[in-house]
Amino acid sequence: MPVKQDKSEQKAITPRSKDYSEWYQDVVDQAEMAEHSPVRGCMVIKPYGYAIWELMQKDLDARFKTKGVQNAYFPLFIPESFLKREEQHVEGFAPEVAVVTHAGGAKLDEPLVVRPTSETIMYDVFSRWIHSYRDLPLLINQWANIVRWEMRTRLFLRTTEFLWQEGHTVHQTEDEAEDFTKQMLDVYRQFAEEVMGIPVIPGQKTESEKFAGAVRTYCIEAMMGDGKALQSGTSHMLGQNFAKAFNVKFLDADGKEKFAWQTSWGVSTRLIGGLIMAHGDDKGLVLPPKLAPYQVVIIPIGVSPEEIEASQSKAQEIADQLEGEGVRVKIDGRDMRPGPKFFEWEKKGVPVRIEIGPKDLANNSVMTVRRDTSAKQVLTEEGLIDAIKEILDQIQTNLYQKALNFRIEHTLEVEDYKKFKKEVEGNFVLSHWCGSAECEAKVKEETRATIRCIPFGQAKTPGKCLYCGQKSDTVVIFAKAY
Amino acid sequence: MPVKQDKSEQKAITPRSKDYSEWYQDVVDQAEMAEHSPVRGCMVIKPYGYAIWELMQKDLDARFKTKGVQNAYFPLFIPESFLKREEQHVEGFAPEVAVVTHAGGAKLDEPLVVRPTSETIMYDVFSRWIHSYRDLPLLINQWANIVRWEMRTRLFLRTTEFLWQEGHTVHQTEDEAEDFTKQMLDVYRQFAEEVMGIPVIPGQKTESEKFAGAVRTYCIEAMMGDGKALQSGTSHMLGQNFAKAFNVKFLDADGKEKFAWQTSWGVSTRLIGGLIMAHGDDKGLVLPPKLAPYQVVIIPIGVSPEEIEASQSKAQEIADQLEGEGVRVKIDGRDMRPGPKFFEWEKKGVPVRIEIGPKDLANNSVMTVRRDTSAKQVLTEEGLIDAIKEILDQIQTNLYQKALNFRIEHTLEVEDYKKFKKEVEGNFVLSHWCGSAECEAKVKEETRATIRCIPFGQAKTPGKCLYCGQKSDTVVIFAKAY
Numbered sequence: 001m002p003v004k005q006d007k008s009e010q011k012a013i014t015p016r017s018k019d020y021s022e023w024y025q026d027v028v029d030q031a032e033m034a035e036h037s038p039v040r041g042c043m044v045i046k047p048y049g050y051a052i053w054e055l056m057q058k059d060l061d062a063r064f065k066t067k068g069v070q071n072a073y074f075p076l077f078i079p080e081s082f083l084k085r086e087e088q089h090v091e092g093f094a095p096e097v098a099v100v101t102h103a104g105g106a107k108l109d110e111p112l113v114v115r116p117t118s119e120t121i122m123y124d125v126f127s128r129w130i131h132s133y134r135d136l137p138l139l140i141n142q143w144a145n146i147v148r149w150e151m152r153t154r155l156f157l158r159t160t161e162f163l164w165q166e167g168h169t170v171h172q173t174e175d176e177a178e179d180f181t182k183q184m185l186d187v188y189r190q191f192a193e194e195v196m197g198i199p200v201i202p203g204q205k206t207e208s209e210k211f212a213g214a215v216r217t218y219c220i221e222a223m224m225g226d227g228k229a230l231q232s233g234t235s236h237m238l239g240q241n242f243a244k245a246f247n248v249k250f251l252d253a254d255g256k257e258k259f260a261w262q263t264s265w266g267v268s269t270r271l272i273g274g275l276i277m278a279h280g281d282d283k284g285l286v287l288p289p290k291l292a293p294y295q296v297v298i299i300p301i302g303v304s305p306e307e308i309e310a311s312q313s314k315a316q317e318i319a320d321q322l323e324g325e326g327v328r329v330k331i332d333g334r335d336m337r338p339g340p341k342f343f344e345w346e347k348k349g350v351p352v353r354i355e356i357g358p359k360d361l362a363n364n365s366v367m368t369v370r371r372d373t374s375a376k377q378v379l380t381e382e383g384l385i386d387a388i389k390e391i392l393d394q395i396q397t398n399l400y401q402k403a404l405n406f407r408i409e410h411t412l413e414v415e416d417y418k419k420f421k422k423e424v425e426g427n428f429v430l431s432h433w434c435g436s437a438e439c440e441a442k443v444k445e446e447t448r449a450t451i452r453c454i455p456f457g458q459a460k461t462p463g464k465c466l467y468c469g470q471k472s473d474t475v476v477i478f479a480k481a482y
Numbered sequence: 483m484p485v486k487q488d489k490s491e492q493k494a495i496t497p498r499s500k501d502y503s504e505w506y507q508d509v510v511d512q513a514e515m516a517e518h519s520p521v522r523g524c525m526v527i528k529p530y531g532y533a534i535w536e537l538m539q540k541d542l543d544a545r546f547k548t549k550g551v552q553n554a555y556f557p558l559f560i561p562e563s564f565l566k567r568e569e570q571h572v573e574g575f576a577p578e579v580a581v582v583t584h585a586g587g588a589k590l591d592e593p594l595v596v597r598p599t600s601e602t603i604m605y606d607v608f609s610r611w612i613h614s615y616r617d618l619p620l621l622i623n624q625w626a627n628i629v630r631w632e633m634r635t636r637l638f639l640r641t642t643e644f645l646w647q648e649g650h651t652v653h654q655t656e657d658e659a660e661d662f663t664k665q666m667l668d669v670y671r672q673f674a675e676e677v678m679g680i681p682v683i684p685g686q687k688t689e690s691e692k693f694a695g696a697v698r699t700y701c702i703e704a705m706m707g708d709g710k711a712l713q714s715g716t717s718h719m720l721g722q723n724f725a726k727a728f729n730v731k732f733l734d735a736d737g738k739e740k741f742a743w744q745t746s747w748g749v750s751t752r753l754i755g756g757l758i759m760a761h762g763d764d765k766g767l768v769l770p771p772k773l774a775p776y777q778v779v780i781i782p783i784g785v786s787p788e789e790i791e792a793s794q795s796k797a798q799e800i801a802d803q804l805e806g807e808g809v810r811v812k813i814d815g816r817d818m819r820p821g822p823k824f825f826e827w828e829k830k831g832v833p834v835r836i837e838i839g840p841k842d843l844a845n846n847s848v849m850t851v852r853r854d855t856s857a858k859q860v861l862t863e864e865g866l867i868d869a870i871k872e873i874l875d876q877i878q879t880n881l882y883q884k885a886l887n888f889r890i891e892h893t894l895e896v897e898d899y900k901k902f903k904k905e906v907e908g909n910f911v912l913s914h915w916c917g918s919a920e921c922e923a924k925v926k927e928e929t930r931a932t933i934r935c936i937p938f939g940q941a942k943t944p945g946k947c948l949y950c951g952q953k954s955d956t957v958v959i960f961a962k963a964y
Binding site: 035037039043044045050051070071072073074076078079082094095097099100102104111114121124140144145147149151161163 | 517519520521524525526527528529532533535536552553554555556557558559560561564576577578579580581582583584585586587593594596603606607622626627629631633643645
């Protein structure tokens with residue numbers, strides 16, 4: 001979408017310290033990422049927001065393919081009866097589905113549910129695809145839109161319709177399925193850390209927080225700029241629950257017919273919300289270079305037509321060189337003052353700004369400004385391209401490190417429940433938990449904090465349950481969450 | 483999906499001459515491209531079919547972006563009232579929509595239509611995005627799923643849900659919009675010819691065949707292997723029809739507020755059906771290299787473990803070299819006889835097969851087989867990679883030329899209606915048409931042939947209308963169509 005000229009100047013972004021929620025909404029709005037649509041709870045993803053999603057898709061898709069996963073596409077509609085076949089699954093999803101009751105001018109015999117997730121429709125089909133152990137593993141992924149009727153929506157974070165990928169795999173053995181579930185969680189962890197620049201804590205969900213129909217749910221949890229958690233990817237070990245409900249069987253090498261072992265895993269456009277909240281500042285969005293639609297914006301500056309032409313021409317020359325090296329570049333040659341341009345591209349989180357004016361041209365140099373640190377640096381034309389690439393790498397690393405430091409500063413161990421109630425506002429709190437759903441529910445009821453996950457790889461240390469004081473050897477992460 | 487071992491051998495594809503429709507279904511089935519789903523009229527696009535769609539998307543998307551088009555995403559659901567705002571549009575689409583009446587456990591105040599196309603939901607949003615002529619042109623594309631309730635469905639060709647792209651643009655002037663409409667049609671023409679290897683006839687739809695709500699619809703029409711037509715892409719000049727219905731206005735440079743001029747254009751997964759029918763033969767699918775998920779399949783052959791290892795190792799070496807040159811390669815090292823493998827990859831239309839056995843290894847050569855001509859050729863290892871790339875280019879060109887020759891052979895000019903009735907079975911028929919909707923409707927009623935398009939660039943030649951005999955200076959293409 002063309003940017004409205006000079007208007008952007010007038011809008012201010014609410015400071016995070018004043019109202020974090022307003023700040024978020026302002027950034028989404030002013031970085032032109034998305035907006036609410038006329039349809040309740042549904043969003044319009046604007047070109048700039050969608051370009052970020054495309055970059056996420058491209059990177060994730062390549063990672064899935066190296067695991068041998070193939071893309072396919074299954075129907076948007078699911079017969080209502082399918083959803084009911086797995087008992088826990090229907091309990092979890094039935095309250096939030098949209099239902100098509102009429103089509104082609106007539107009432108349907110059986111209502112169709114708009115997919116809230118595709119386990120049921122896919123596994124019915126898988127049951128006919130799979131005959132013997134030679135057909136396994138079956139590794140399928142789908143990029144699709146999903147509908148879950150939400151009461152309170154926030155752009156990207158929670159919308160009635162969203163975009164996602166959902167992987168669904170079928171395996172011969174329990175071990176293989178368990179292993180694949182964890183492999184895919186690790187793909188998400190790597191993507192979050194290496195590409196999004198967001199450190200995450202991988203772990204297991206509690207029974208009450210797991211996916212409806214799964215045996216176990218693994219997740220990665222990220223800390224946002226207000227100390228709250230965002231579940232940023234989940235991978236479910238489905239065991240044989242759905243296999244039994246949908247008759248996904250195979251003839252094993254030993255000649256016996258067996259139920260298969262399944263997994264599913266997904267991430268969605270909610271990651272864009274996470275990206276905003278993990279790195280954004282009071283000037284707006286801050287993008288890690290790997291997910292920036294434009295990694296570099298070049299602003300040619302000049303007053304006289306000759307000056308403008310000279311700086312435009314130099315801008316084009318540098319842009320061509322950067323693009324030749326695979327850098328995504330935007331030249332902003334609009335006929336308007338530089339100030340509002342700086343302001344606008346800062347709001348949009350472009351990692352590096354290059355300014356080229358008459359003085360720079362005279363000195364064979366350019367001015368560069370980093371979005372993450374606001375650091376300005378004059379760079380000579382010689383070696384410029386390599387220097388810019390180096391800066392982009394530094395920004396990618398710095399954003400991760402900054403987010404990690406922030407999380408470390410906002411993570412603490414707490415034993416005392418009174419202290420917990422205070423500290424869980426804006427922090428990740430590590431506490432012992434006895435494992436009972438009742439204690440978990442009470443903490444949630446009294447503090448609105450939930451167990452985000454039981455982190456992997458912890459040594460069993462003796463302690464007392466935060467809530468009931470009973471013996472516990474498990475530490476969990478409590479936090480408020482999006 | 484893993485291929486079931488040795489089973490493929492037993493299935494035969496119905497010859498085209500026996501039953502073209504059965505042949506089509508067999509190819510879709512046996513090349514593992516798609517299947518019917520448990521949901522009426524919806525299809526499951528299997529990995530092999532979806533991989534072709536991904537290649538199409540990638541190529542088209544790059545072409546759109548060179549035109550300055552940006553991707554975005556709009557809601558799946560459209561308030562019923564929106565659809566009704568443009569009179570012709572609702573007439574065209576209302577009978578085939580699926581309607582969500584319940585969601586989140588309650589009846590909705592206003593039913594939501596599942597998008598049959600997105601003009602209405604997008605233009606309502608555009609009306610708020612556009613303020614002045616500086617915001618124009620607005621060039622948006624969306625990759626999405628679409629639902630149109632179809633009574634008779636055929637995989638890829640006509641399904642209740644399908645995948646597509648829909649471009650929607652807004653312009654300052656009528657001329658600019660008209661020009662862009664034609665530019666996008668030309669993008670489709672180039673894609674069809676250069677990538678799909680299918681010659682197409684660009685032209686204009688008649689009033690009765692145009693898009694519901696458009697001023698004019700342009701299209702490209704392709705001939706399938708049975709002489710029938712497939713509309714393979716449309717580009718609509720919407721004029722100000724929707725702008726007036728959705729209040730898409732802008733302040734022009736002259737200070738006056740004006741309604742904008744709009745276009746929309748799309749192609750869908752139906753193109754995969756066209757690909758099958760334009761090139762397929764009695765052995766199955768024949769893919770143009772540019773859209774082949776695997777351009778080369780290598781079959782290592784051997785009896786003893788040593789032979790197998792040696793041919794596998796050579797296969798890997800050649801595959802690595804080809805992949806280094808950007809060629810998509812599959813090594814089929816499954817433990818089964820070569821015959822069924824040949825048969826299977828022929829069915830899947832892989833352009834080039836390379837066989838490597840003990841004799842080939844001894845001679846430093848390989849056997850290559852072209853899918854399009856069945857020509858076998860022994861190639862020496864020296865210069866092999868270039869030779870394979872050359873063959874792939876030849877296949878791409880040959881498929882286009884073959885399809886063009888076929889169309890030329892099956893296109894004729896007819897003046898006499900009795901002769902027309904006979905010739906229109908399996909041919910494109912060029913005939914004069916007086917321009918009346920009545921004559922067009924009568925011909926359709928009596929022969930089931932429709933006017934596919936009024937081809938561009940024809941010299942006005944005097945003649946007589948095929949049906950009524952009145953004077954006419956316009957030649958149109960009649961054909962039966964999918």
